[in-house]
Amino acid sequence: MKQIRTLADLIKIKDEYLSKSKESEKKDAPGGKVRIRVHMGTSGIASGARAIHDFLTIELEKRNIDAIVIKTGDMGYCFAEPTIEVTLPGEEPVIFGNVDKLRADEIIEKFIKNGEYVEGILPVNYQIIN
Amino acid sequence: MEEIKMVKYRKQILVCSGAGCDSRHSEEILDNLKLELEALALENDIQVIKTGCFGLCGLGPVVKIMPDDIIYTKVTPEDAVEIISEHIVKGKKIERLVYKDPLTQKLVSASSEMASFKKQLRIVLRNCGIIDPESIGEAIARDAYLALGKVLKEMKPVDVIKLIQDSGLRGRGGAGFPTGLKWKLAFENKSDEKYVVCNADEGDPGAFMDRSVLEGDPHSVLEAMAICGYCIGSSRGLIYIRAEYPLAVARLITAIKQARDIGLLGNDIFGSGFNFDIEIKYGAGAFVCGEETALIHSMEGLRGEPTVKPPFPVESGFRGKPTNVNNVETFACISPIILKGASWFSSIGTEKSKGTKVFALAGKINNVGLIEVPMGTTLREVIFEIGGGIQYGKKFKAVQTGGPSGGCLTEKHLDTPIDFDNLVAAGSMMGSGGMIVMDEDDCMVSISKYYLDFTMDESCGKCSPCRIGNTRLHELLEHICKGNGTMADLDRLRNMSLVIKDTALCGLGQSSPNPVLSTLENFMDEYVAHVVDKKCPAGKCRDLMQYFIISDNCVGCTACARVCPVNAITGERKEPHLINPSICIKCGACIEKCKFDAIIIK
């Protein structure tokens, strides 16, 4: 990444990132990708998020699904760790809690492939400043 | 690549099963919806699924229809038929179930519009779980360092300080000192060198908001430290973090490196001539090192113990230089305030406590975890709506706020809006935001003993009241729990607590007796039961329990007598047995063996 010397430099980086993710969010677009955030703070990792992250990375590739798996911090849903957030192209993100390998598999097969909801959805129960 | 298929179901109905909705029969709604769909043979077309809490607990039960993005509120089980017949079959919105804004009379049904009815508002946690903390680009995409750029390019230090003062932000570390004022004092103390210190020595058991911020959004803290450095005239930042937070440390190191690499830390940031860099200092995890003077001594390589203030760190801190110490959560509030303005921030919260506060919910509560709510949210909303209420449907007894040295608040405080001053007035404190919920099974005498156990352990030992007094309090509580206490002991307990509060050197000792004082205030009857009746109403104090055999249930099988390790049980075969309480060691072996539920604990 290049050195930032002005505000414009900063905003340029911001725009690059935003357009990249917008691209991947587009429905049916060639760049359309499934985005998965695995919440990997200490709570998540302690509950097994690392295994879920690895499982998803390997399985999505095996099953030929074009997806990006990102590690993030925790969202605070400690009672339901590990949690992951899945965003299908053009859709609102959906958060799943208590994800084990079985549920992760179900999420790939039912939700990612068919858009069918599976157990364990945690609605976004907060507002966030933008 | 496998084509991502279209949604198989035509529509999906999401039924909230959060604690608030659940208590208002959301399960029945779910069943009724399913039955109705089956009746119409739509079960393969329409999916019904239960979800976690929507955060709209005041309006529950809540049902959401996708992909229409319509939210129905205050739904009853009887409404299920109409939802299917009208909305699903005919595609008509049921206006009766749509939330109506009391002011504008406008119907609000889209989830985006419903957002403002949610109890939680995330400012501090704005990026947690959303960005990759190891990618500075993702942080920048969510406006990281924009406030720093704006400040360096467009604002004078005094203007920024004024802005922070106007926002009403108060320190999130516990005492709630006005942040802007602290910066102003640090700015006004002239020196060739000054320091900005981030206090990440989060020590309250069960509180981990600082860790979460550092793990999920480290740049928010780095940026705010640089802004603070610019304001007070410092070019050196130090983060004091406990070595027990390895993940947070690793992510901080990565973040600092990335920020340096692109010139957001280091020399001549944004070409403004301002230099600022950050170094990490490790703590060994002593609770008292969260106290700012102790923290500074620890950073200097000295024993982590507090010294008398004044002088305050803003006058003479790290290496005797003016030092501004702020908590992680405080720093995380800075950039939004600069980007969105002081009046935006001060519009959130109560009169004297602005913005939001992150709480760590723990104990006998369903939704253990981190939440962030505007100041002024009530304890009831936090515990029963966001927190999902008490586990296993037990009765709420008390909530301990402010960490181990906070006070225990009860039923009567549930509708108190949470802010710095209200909590103190209620006999507790904000602290760093830990909230530990207790239910009917908790013995309040044991609870205060438990907290003292912690503070006693974490006292640095410098001043006599904290070093010795806390140990004496703990001993006396133990004495009472063993059934040896007297009413006079309760007086002594109160006097010792008040004197420790009145005379201890630092915040640790000044607040360590809070659990004792608040339980004496709110649960006097429980103390009296321990010392007068020699009973523990919650059945937690082992020495006050007795094992009895209900003679009606006892068949005289002798199983209990045979298993008793101390031969405390006697009785003829086929006759009711007896337990000799002076021999019984309360090991519980007899209860396990008895097949007739004849043995009870009283």
Added chain:
Amino acid sequence: METMKLTIDNKIIEVPKGTTLFKAARELGIEIPTLCYMELHDLNIENKPAGCRICVVEVQGRRNLAPSCATNCENGMVVKTHSTRVLNARRTVMEFILSDHPKECLICPKSGSCDLQNMAIRLGIREIPGTEIAKMSTYRKDTSPSIIRDLDKCIMCRRCETMCNDVQTVGALSAINRGFMAVVSPAFEQNLEHSTCTYCGQCVAVCPTGALTEVDHTPDILRALADPTKTVIVQTAPAVRAALGEEFGMEPGTLVTGKMVAALRVLGFKYVFDTDFAADLTIMEEGSEFLDRLSRHLKGDESAKLPILTSCCPGWVNFFESYFPDLKDIPSTAKSPQQMFGAIAKTYFAEKIGIGRKDLVVVSIMPCLAKKYECQREEFSTDGNRDVDYSISTRELAAFIKQANIDLNNLESEEFDSPMGESTGAGVIFGNTGGVIEAAVRTAYELNTGKKLEKVDFMELRGLEGVREATIDFNGTPIRIGIAHGLGNARKLLNDVRAGKSKFHAIEIMACPGGCIGGGGQPLHHGNSDIIKARAAAIYREDKKKILRKSHENPFIIKLYKEFLGKPNSEKAHHLLHTHYFDKKKKFIVKQ
């Protein structure tokens, strides 16, 4: 100067900005009790941890009580030092402290002069509630050659830590452990013997309780005195006579030389001698060594290293052996007066009275605790027989005199015995900071220039400044002299020497603030530095009274050289009166 006007106990007072409530109250005659606070004003020493919380006072409008020792006066403050709230808090805190303190005052060495005991009396404590369930913090007892640590009695006032770390920069003592078990100790709970401790005893001098005390050698001496086969003789250091009277209710600064000699005779010492005699001898040896090094140095001989450092203070010797072993060839090789005395007593004097060294027991009375360690050093004994058998402090002597039911106040003065009781004023001033170098200058000047000194009193070398310097004209050669007392001050001069930046020809160092008069074995000053000043003045008075005030004029010293030693720095003198130093850095091993 900016001032603050406030009300304390209904009295209005105006004090300079920065004055604490404690001091402002004292000006009004209100003595606020405290256990940890200590100030030695003239020596710039202050211990202010604000830890005991006994000195708390009520400040109107303040949420909690304020520690008066660490709270500055502010305009308009309304302070109550003895309100019921304060009294209740003070008593409760005192009860806390006492609840974790052994109740063995009967056999505690500090009993009677214990600050904690006095405070308990002052606050009228008659019982300690909850004793039956109160656990105590207990620790391993540690005995070293000089100092006993009984940490069960430590109240965490941190005075010892201030002396050891801030004043002496020795760093042997610091707080360890947390909470209830917090206590002051060497690192890793090592024994004092395995630490960098110099045995200067300043920790003992300030300890308010019996947590730090000297090793008591009076029982050994009593046994020796009672043994008819032994001849027991005693030497008394100069600083003892200026302080011993305090233990018997006399004004600080009262000289009790003659009464002390009489008391020692009553106690049964066969000969009562004076360490001042050995001090004169030290000047002969050290002064000659200095002049030799100086003349060689001025001639360009690089092996003659300057500055020369005095070596009569055993605490100081321990300090440089631990911290500056690389400089161990700089100090004078002359033994301390105590050891010179012992060496001469067990040879020359034993021969003179016709007994073997094993039957002669040499006792020293010292203001010092490091002397106990010094006389136990291996190099100061022959075939396992020490040159000085036992060293006891001024405090131990006072206790011994009381034990023997001797009424010191009403004793007739007596004279020291001859020959080793004869001394000059130069030997006396060894007890004050600057005194050794002044004595050395008096002799070195005359030996070097061959001229008689016009003025014997070198006022420029006296005083209580931590580091002092003066230039003395030796017949056209300016001799630059440095003086430091307190090891922290010594460290500053030593760092310069190590860096090759020292401008001095000679440096005098004494480990204790004020010199030997402020030694770790002296009667307790309880934080009053006026006492130390009064002792210093007494020493100079004694010097002034003497007819002979230069060591080389002591006729018995002249005789000693003639009859026995030859001349200063002769081979025999070297064998008996000089020593060598060790690198003690390697000594500090962490044993678990």
